[in-house]
Amino acid sequence: MRDIAIRTDGLSKQYRIGIRHNGYRTLRDTLTDAFAAPFRRARRLFRGQPYGAADMNETIWALKDVSFEIKRGEVVGVIGKNGAGKTTLLKILSRITEPTKGQAEIYGRVGSLLEVGTGFHPELTGRENIYLNGAILGMRKAEIEQKFDEIVDFAEIEKFIDTPVKHYSSGMYVRLAFAVAAHLEPEILLVDEVLAVGDAAFQRKCLGKIGDVVKEGRTVLFVSHNMGAIHSLTKSCIYLKSGRIEGHAKTQQIINQYLDDISEQRINARAEVDFYRRDIQSSSPARLTRIWVNDQTKAIPTLEMGADFSIFVEIEVREQLKRANLTVVLKDIQGRRAALFFSWDNDFSLSLEVGIHVVELGIDGLPLTPGHYFVDIGVNQSPNAAAYDVIQDLPLFEIAEKGKIIHWHDRPWGSVHWNKVCWKVVS
């Protein structure tokens, strides 16, 4: 009993979605409805039922019969596609919303990080926002005072601490927000996709901070689409699919299950790519809208080791691009960079008119070792300015083992299988 941190039993959450019955309606129906509806709504208002419950018969189970146990000190990843119920699960566990059925027992104080910077007020200074945000996240004033310097240090904003945050750059804002949240010290920490913020360096710092929390032996439930982060931080994972638990086992096994599952689907729609988009203003002059390998038949194709392949990137150009650079980074499942392609290095740059364009990057004979690979793709106009758009950790392909190497499953050594080598005994 004592070693359990979270136990859920048949946890379910139903949402109503606003699809109106579009059948045949007479004018009389409409008129009577117009008179009756306000009364019906008023009645529901006093019963505590959600708005328009009478008008929306269409319901969806965002979470259905979710039961699991998490032990004290365990770090568990939660993965699944958009809309699989990951955030709903965290919202229920952090008591933001109630389950429709089932229950959860939580042994210990909970801190949740569903979004950084919640409750920041633009008119208040950095200092004031640290206190306000800390209090909102459940810290005591004395606790905030004690950690104040550490927070400011972590956020790297000493000089601007007494400036209203509305004058902050978006990077500074996010750093401060994360710094406050990172100094929460609950026994159980629930973390949503908070790492999709800031630049790459700050993201590494955030990951490191979460790693520290893990080392301190606290229980963490960690939602992310970043398989590298999941892989390096967690030992076991829960895979949610359409609100149900599809798997709960060792991380490696769940990641493989998840990737195998999504690999069979048709090529990613635009919404899928959005999932992996780093937070960048929507006014950006260019956006990466779709990414695929070879043909578009499978979301995650399986490639033979060393085979030639092409990565296609669809770019929506909103303002003419002049000599822009496209960066492609292939990463292995542990988030390690395996290969880098920088179009300027290859004397190639993008000068594109407004419209939708597709760019092909052909890669010949790259002998990646078997396993899943992910891609970071960014488009930028100048080496010194922030990228126009970045897609991160998008699952791209799997390299299959074709009997060319003696392969231990999940061999964690290196990413390049180089076979232009010469072995000999020299003495």
Added chain:
Amino acid sequence: MVPSDSHVIVVKPSKGWISLKLKELWEYRELLYFMAWRDIKVRYKQTVLGAAWAIIQPFFTMVVFSIFFGKLAGVPSDGLPYPIFAYAALVPWTFFANGLNQSSNSLVGNANLIKKVYFPRLVVPISSVISGLVDFVLAFIVLLGMMLVYGIFPTINIVWLPFLLLLTLVSGLGVGLWLSAMNVQFRDVRYTVPFLTQFWLFATPIAYPSSLLSEPWRTIYGINPMVGVVEGFRWALLGADTAPGPIIIVSSLVALGLLVGGGFYFRRMEKTFADVI
């Protein structure tokens, strides 16, 4: 972290009327303080006149009332100079009306917090009513100044003032709790509130004395809790010989009923907030 009482939290669907969880609210008192402090800090940011607005609002209403009701219509004022008669009522009224207005819109205004963080939701409307206290104090200082000018000195009954202020707060919060919870689902509330406060202003003896009514109607009038407050302020500060007696009892009971009912209604509706806001 705020300690939970037993370190075991059970999350399950709630049914029917649920407890107010006042203990938990108390544990989150620092958040209450910070939210009120935020509202105060932010309220007059980027305004030219700043905190002067806290005085302008009741003061100019008083000027208008003095001209139209006091001078032109000749409304009686219980033997007091009309301007101070009206202003002494407008000071608690403004606190009430602003508290009512701000708490009604408080949940919707803090939607992002409610969707992303857990804390007792009651903190939101309560802190927004409390933040109005600063405005009250400013307007009250002007009232003291006016009393000096008119040579009116408070009676010993001034000791009741904190109670009357509390009654104002309870009334404003009581109504605010109902409206803020309704506002989450029905944004109609936002459009109703200005109309409601305007109507309520004239339903309260601010521009005229409640002594226009004879008993038992005057006591029944106390069903509007602001009647008790307004008559109480005039009695405690200006020595109006309209000791509110039974009115204040009726008003207090109604205000308390509004608050307790509002609290339970709010808690009952609370489970839907994050989903529909």
